[in-house]
Amino acid sequence: MIKEEFTENRRLKSERLQADLVVTGGGLSGTCCAITAARAGIKVLLVQDRPVLGGNSSSEVRLWVLGATSHMGNNNRWAREGGVIDEILVENTYRNPEGNPIIFDTVVLDKVVNEPNITLLLNTAVIAVNKKDPDTIESLTAFCSQNSTQYTLVAPLFCDASGDGIVGFLSGAAFRMGAESKEEFGEKFAPSAEYGELLGHSLYFYSKDTGKPVKFIPPTYALQDITQIPRYKRFTAKEHGCQLWWIEYGGRLDTVHDTEKIKWELWKVIYGVWNYIKNSGNFPEAETLTLEWVGQIPGKRESRRFEGDYILKQQDIVEQRTHQDAIAFGGWSIDLHPADGVFSEKPGCNQWHAKGLYQIPYRCLYSRTIKNLFLAGRIISVSHVAFGSSRVMGTSAYIGQAVGMAAAICQAKQLLPRDLSKAPHLYELQNALLKTGQHIPGLILRDEKDLTRKAQINTSSELLLQELPMDGPLLPLDASAAQLIPLLPGNVPELRIHAIASQATELNVELRISSRVDNHTPDVTLEKQAISLNAGLNCIPLHFTAQIEQPCYAFLCLMKNPNVSLHYSQKRVTGLLSVFNKTNPAVSNYGKQTPPEDIGIDEFEFWCPQRRPEGHNFALKINPGIRVFSAQNVSNGIARPTSQPNTWVADFHDPQPTLILEWSSPQTISKIDLTFDADYDHPMETVLMSHPENRMPFCIRHYRLLNDTGQVVFEKEDNYQTRNSFTLDNPITTKRLIFQAEAPGEHIPAALFEIRCYS
Structure with missing residues (x-):
């Protein structure tokens, strides 16, 4: 028994914890930051003010994770973010293809608690910043609040991934809130005061069918007049969860300090709806439905944005500007919402896409005024317009990974964040990220320690x-449909397709490429042909005179013709896709992007894949055949399709696909990294949407590694992950490594x- 007499006051229980890096915020950005830093060998304190990790993706909010893939609704091919966030998304798809938000919570938490270098503090809010100097x-x-304990968290480096920027704010770091004028950065899409300067919060609800009539008596605070919501006729009994992202409010208020007020207004709307x-x-179809869940905390979009040494702008996104210090990429549309949200007469969002991925520079990821403060997630150094794209969770998590690696390098070399913005430390950061699966557009991994680079590479096929x-x-x-075909410089091979015409007709065929070699927007037409078809089966040889100047994907475009049916193939190959000029209104894709004049946005067509089990490749003959799937690709420093497939692919009929690394003298190998194809083109939405498979069909499931005597040194069954990185229990010395x-x-x-090997 504990019994205490009266005392004038008491102190909270207190603990002092010390680490190399303190990460504030356990959303996906902070989580991926912490995991990356911990795996790089430093001690991390991860502080989260909620009972679960994941932020807006958690079961508390239930927004699906998206990034550059944009529901497969834009022209960013093979654009899902890599590294830790890819690992989480692939794991969730394997465990949870149905999109259960509770299961996603467990996936994220599993990744954190399995890292011995992370100390996790849940339900713990930062309330003060203590400074060594200004x-x-x-x-x-x-x-x-749960254990009534006050913590002092000490470290040389701090990362604010808290969403509202609590650490940055309390430390006095320079920040912005609201929209810049068009004149400040020359951003033509900067919103007017009438449209509003801030994006609001959202709450979602889930319903379920009980199989029997259910009545609903609304709470007294429910919105009584649904016609106050201009889009009230859009509501249906079927939509639920984050399909209702447009139930949004708060853009005219202080989206930090008025959050509780905003939440109450959203509750009024939801129960009124x-x-x-x-x-x-x-x-009438709602008679047996009941409310299963309503969000208790709103999903926040925008509040503070902190200033780094560079502020990302609209032009960086649309023009796909290159940055020497690129460490990540974005690809979501510039997605701004009217400040009045659900009460606005305007559409719920304005989404304008770029033609491809854009680089995010490292200089956006640390405070320009607080020397040891990293920034991650939606609070990084961007303008309001650029924020419309960079804010989404896939991109935010990717940014967090870059910060985690930067912090590990800073700690190892006793540097401050700004020190990494230039050579040689910048190159070390970029290479370290590339080695962990962080694709950075335009960069190639050159790892001098990789023994594969010294090996002769042979294959069974x-x-x-x-x-x-x-x-x-x-x-x-x-x-209209198109087949992406990876071509090398020179003549275009003869292409032969098979089509059935219901009557005599003309098929229009176009050969297109992208104006930027790593893009997949077919905005340059090299050649057009009009092919006369007879009724019935037509075998169509296509001869093009155009020359290909550099390795790229060409688009064999067959333009819409309802009198023609096309034969497709069951064969699916890494780095090959068919795409279609259809629509995806969920991401403002209406077949062609036609922006208003003078807002600084490009006009172009959308050519997007279909989700499996649809989306077959064209049935196609190519003469001469294309040799782009060489074994040498496994050491070319690019681990996903870009302007080429960048992969070794075995022959369809190879009974035992084998790749052999051979050295002139014995090599001691202790660590091996492998990267498989877990389909970077599939968005892997985490909740609500289901997926047709829990393993990506291209991913090798069973493999083994043998030494020069034929001894198995490692074997993996039931693989489904993109990256397999492992250290051998006993290092081997061998002249050959056989995969x-x-x-x-x-x-x-x-x-x-x-495949990369290290001693």
Whole structure:
């Protein structure tokens, strides 16, 4: 028993914790930052003011994770973010293809608690910043409401990934809130005061069918007049969760300090909407539905943005400007919302896409005024317009990974964040990120310690792309369709397709490429042909006179013709895709982007893949065949398709796909990194949407590694992850390392992006 007499006052229990890096904020950005730093060997304190990790992606908010892939609704091919966030998304798809938000919570938490270098503090809010001098943080004070403990968190380096920037704010770091004028940065898309300067918060709800009539009596605070919401007729009994992202409010208020006020207004809206659905009589299908869940905390979009040594702008995104200090990429549209949210007469968002990925510079990821403060997530150094793109969770997590690696290098070399912005430390950071799967557009990994670079590489086979057989579906050409074909400089090979015409007609064919070699927007037409078809089956040879000047993807475009059906193939190959000029209104894709004049946005067409099990490749013959799947690709420093597939692919008929590294003298190998194809083009939305497979069909599931005597030194079964990185229990000394794999499917050949070996 504890019994205490009266005392004038008491102190909270207190603990002092010390680490190399303190990360404030356990959303995906802070989580990926902490995991990356911990794996790089430094001690991390991860401080989260909520009971779960994941931020807006957690079961508390339930927004799906998206980034550059944009629901497969833009022209960013093979653009899912890599590294830790890819690992999390692939793991979630494997465990949770149904999109259960509770399961996603466990996936994220698992990744953190399995890192011995991370100390996790949940339900713990930072309440004070203690400084060594005006521009240096010494420690944070935090309070956990669940154990009534006050913490002092001490470290040489701090990362603010808290969303509202609590550490940056309390430390006095320079920040912005609201929109810049068009004149400040020359951003033509900067919003007017009438549109509003801030994006609001959202709350979601889930319903379920009980199988019996359910009545609903609204709370007294529910919105009584649903017509106050200009888009009230858009509500249906079917939409739920983050499909209702446009239930938004708060852009005219202080999105930090007015959050509770905003939440109450959103509750009013949600319960008013549900009252309308249940009791208006307009939704008889809702008779047996009940509310299963309503969000308790709003999903925040925008508040403070802190100033770094560089502020990312609209032009960086649209023009895809290059930066010497690039450490990540973005690719979501510039997505701004009217400040009045659900009460606005305007559309719920304005999404304008770039033609491809854009680089994010390292100079945006640290405070220009606080020397030891990193920035991660949505609070990085960007303008309001650029924020419209960089704010989404896939991109934010990717940025967090870059910060985590930067912090590890700073700690190892006793540097401050700004010190890494220039050579030689910058190159060390970029290479370290590339080695962990962080694709950075335009950069190639050159790792002098990688023994693969010194090896002669041989294989049992290499795919010579001559034919995709006519064994798949026959589908009408009710929208223009294109096959992406990786070509090398020189003549375009003869291409042969098969189509059935319901009557004599003319098929228009175009050969296109992208104006930027790493883009996948077919905005340059090299040649057009009009092909006369007879009724019935037509075997169509296509001869093009155009010359290919550099390695790139060409688009064989067959323009819409309802009288024509096209033969497709069951064969699927890493780095090959068909795309279609269809629409995806969820991301403002209406087949063609046609922006208003003088807002600094490009006009172009959208050509996007279809989700499996659809999206077959064209049945196609190529003469001469294309040799782009060489074994040498596994050491070319690029581990995903860009302007070429960048992968070794075995022949379709190879019974035991094998790749052999051979050295002139014995090498001691203790660590091996492998990168497989877990389909970077699939968005892997984390909640609400389900996925047709829990393992990506291109990913090698069973492989083994052997030494020069044929002894198995490592074997993996049931693989589904993109990256396999492992240290051998006992280092081996060998002149040969043999990689043997099983093809992942009957119609899918084995493929490997990368193998790296270290002593």
